[in-house]
Amino acid sequence: MASTRPLIHLIAGARPNFMKIAPMVRALQQDGRLRFELIHTGQHFDHDMNDVFFQELGxxxxxxxxxxxxxxxxxxxxxxxxxYExxxxxxxPDCxxxxxxxxxxxxxxxxxxxxxxxxxxxxxxxxxxxxAMPEEINRLVTDAITDWFFITEPSGRLHLEKExxxxxxxxxxGHVMVDNLLYQQAKLVAQPQPDALKAGLERYAVVTLHRPSNVDxxxxxxxxxxVVNQLAEDIPVVFPMHPRTRKGLETHGIAVxxxxxxxxxxxxxxxLNLWRDATLVLTDSGGLQEETTALGVPCVTMRETTERPVTVDEGSNVLAGTDPANVLAACRAVLAGHGKKGRRPALWDGKAAERIVAVLAERLGA
Known part of the structure; x- marks a missing residue:
């Protein structure tokens, strides 16, 4: 006999999506009122998304x-x-x-x-x-046709009300990305992962850069x-670099x-094991702005704008723009001990997925 429980499709297309979907899967399994299917569009094919990847996420x-x-x-x-059609x-699905x-x-x-x-x-x-950000267009179009909106921070509600x-x-x-972060952080605390590079550095900065405005x-x-090379004169820099950026360095003869x-x-x-103990994170990533805020790690964002202003208004993030002098000044303030402490925003408590599932179950009459 077919189940009468409502069915939802959970859509994921890239690694960060799975980080956000994972807490919802766990919450759905625990709640039990809804059925779900996890749909991987294959937008990003990543060889590292093997069995261990999904086991890590639970x-x-x-x-x-x-x-x-x-x-x-x-x-x-x-x-x-x-x-998908x-x-x-x-x-x-019902949703x-x-x-x-x-x-x-x-x-x-x-x-x-x-x-x-x-x-x-x-x-x-x-x-x-x-x-100029493809993601901004995706956000606007998606929200134009969405029925139920799950909001991570106050600016999101203000924008939707204005629209x-x-x-x-x-x-x-709250934020499912923070749910996942706290879940994985607890696993690291229970089972620490040795890291030879990290162990050999008394203090260090972590850099991630991938936005076209910085690397194209x-x-x-x-x-x-x-900016990275000048920062490295003050503190060792650990830089996980995308292959496309590496290719750009080779093409243009740029040395680190x-x-x-x-x-x-x-x-x-x-x-996570690397950046959570960093003295400073320099990034242009939206997700990392939020994760550093959740754990109170000083972050400098090398972008002119951010769609996550709560990380600046309340968190440990500084929006420094892209002018090298301003970015380095913000970084050096952190290194001198004058960085923002910030606080974790309201509802970023690891229970966002539970709230979402409760709303979906009510909306779908489960």
Whole structure:
């Protein structure tokens, strides 16, 4: 006999999506009122997303793999839409849950909405105001058709209210990324991971840079690496570098300083183990702004805007812009002991997924 419990699709397309989906999977399993299928669109095909990756997150392998990697923005969006529409012919959920702001978020939300399936957006309402960011376009379009909005911080609610969303579909729930962070942090405390590089450094800074404004084009890349090299004169720098950025260094003949330790991109737990004890994190990543705030690690963001202002208003993050002098001044303030302490924002308590599941169960009459 078929189950009468409502079915939801959890959409993930890239590694960060799985970090946000994982707490929801655990909460759904514990709650028991809803069935779910984990849908991996294949937007990013990552060889490291093997059995160990899913075991680390405490979630099962995806129920469906759509295999839609590669291509331009338009090609990828189209491939995901076609594949997800085909899936809905055999597995029609009562709700489609999308997370974050990647292409898969937008593509599956569009297909579900046209199929008259309610769309729930986790991490709704974030806005950078920078329309040069593909993610900003994805956020705006997804929220334009979303039915139920799950909000991580006060700015998200303000944006959605300004855009005319009714109050009875806005839910302040906290942040599933923080749920996952606290879950993995507890595992590290219980079973510490030795790290030879970390053990050999009395103190160090961690750098991650991937935004086009910092790494695309010779001028941007020289400016960004110049900041990293100058920072490395004050403190050892550990820099997990994306292969595309490495290729840019080789193409343009840009060298990193002797005190910069280059790594390949790190698995989640290894990277968490590294940055949580850093003296300073220098980044252009949205997620890392939030995670450093959650653990109180000083963070300097090398961007002109942020869609996560709570990390600056309340957390340990400083939005320094992209001018090298300003970025280095912010970093050196931290090294001199004058960095922001900040606090963890309200509802960032590790229970966001439980709140989301409770709302979905109520909305779907479970």
């Amino acid at each position: 979630i099962p392998q995806p129920d469906q793999r759509l295999g839609c990697g590669g291509g331009s923005h338009a090609e990828q969006t189209g491939k995901i839409m076609l594949a 085909a899936l809905l012919q055999t597995s029609r 489609c849950v999308v997370v974050g702001d990647v292409t898969s978020t937008l593509a599956c939300a569009l297909v579900a909405k046209k199929a008259q399936i309610p769309v729930a957006h986790v991490e709704a309402g974030l806005r950078s105001g920078d329309m 005319g969303k009714p109050a009875d579909v806005l839910y302040d729930v 084009g010779e001028d941007n890349l020289r400016r960004a690496i110049g 300083g002797a005190n910069v330790h280059l790594l390949t991109p790190q698995p989640y737990m290894a990277f």
